[in-house]
Amino acid sequence: MTEGTLLAGLDIGGSKVLAVAVDTSAADRRARVVESARLSTGLGPEGVVDTAARALTALAARVSGEGAALPRDLFRGVGIGIPGLVDAARGQITHAVNLGVGTGGLALAERLGRRLDLPVVVENDVNAAALGAASHLRLGQVDMAYLSIGTGMAAGIVLGGELRRGPHNAAGEIGHVPVDSNGPLCSCGQRGCLESVASGSAIAARWKPREGSELPAGQDLFAAAADGDEEARRIRDEVADYLAAAVRMLALTVDVDLIVLGGGVAEVGEPLRHAVAKALDRQATGSPFLRGLDLAARLTVVPRDQPVAAIGAALLAQSPPPVPAEATKVLDGVLKQDLPA
């Protein structure tokens, strides 16, 4: 193994951390996972930094075998996908409740970089997964949105091969768009958000896996619906309607060519794509405008065996996020001027 030819990517979740070593030197430039390591996540700022460092050390040991090299001897850079509010330009996270990182935040890129003597970039996990999926599907310049349906719900948007983060790092946060004013209270404080009616946790609140089933709620729901269970069919169709609303929102806002369904619930696979496509067609029945857009034909599901968040994070390590343009001065001029009466 030539030294420093690999990139390392970490997908840090509330219970597990997945580390992958990625090779991008193939002629087709496709990212290839050459080794991986999995660890339980330590919580709190210290726990997160420590787990990330240990995961990378374990990964380096696996790549180098007997030699047990250090991460800095093997990797050109490290990318991390992590939930919560991520300031990618500064490598900081705040408000990652599942990881025990609160408003005090964590300068993850700086602290881990110092500890490992390696460049580290940090990105929101859904954004990282969007980039990983775009790379796996070899989308090139094709515009896409990755809709993550997991514990929460959010989308990552990749336009012309580049992530669209937005100046407040909130691009694609459609999980907190309310769609039912009488719906359940959401963790964000609003009522009836998409996340509260169509995420993996929303499904788990409405469907208990059948006795003897070891499947997560989402997969069991689709299996029961396929077996003819009336209640399961009703819940599946309602969830699919809300997911179709999310897809429509993405397509009508950024007009992407492709919408990739991902996250834990997407482990359902083709039956999920089919249910959402059917809902989109149903909703377009009375609308020549929607029918003309043919949103159902733009859907796909992320391949189950691909750790897209970790791969996408690794790819980000070779193209660190740009420092955001200085918008304040321009906005001062636009927003603070007195308008004529």
Ligand SMILES: [Zn+2]
């Ligand atoms: Zn919400």
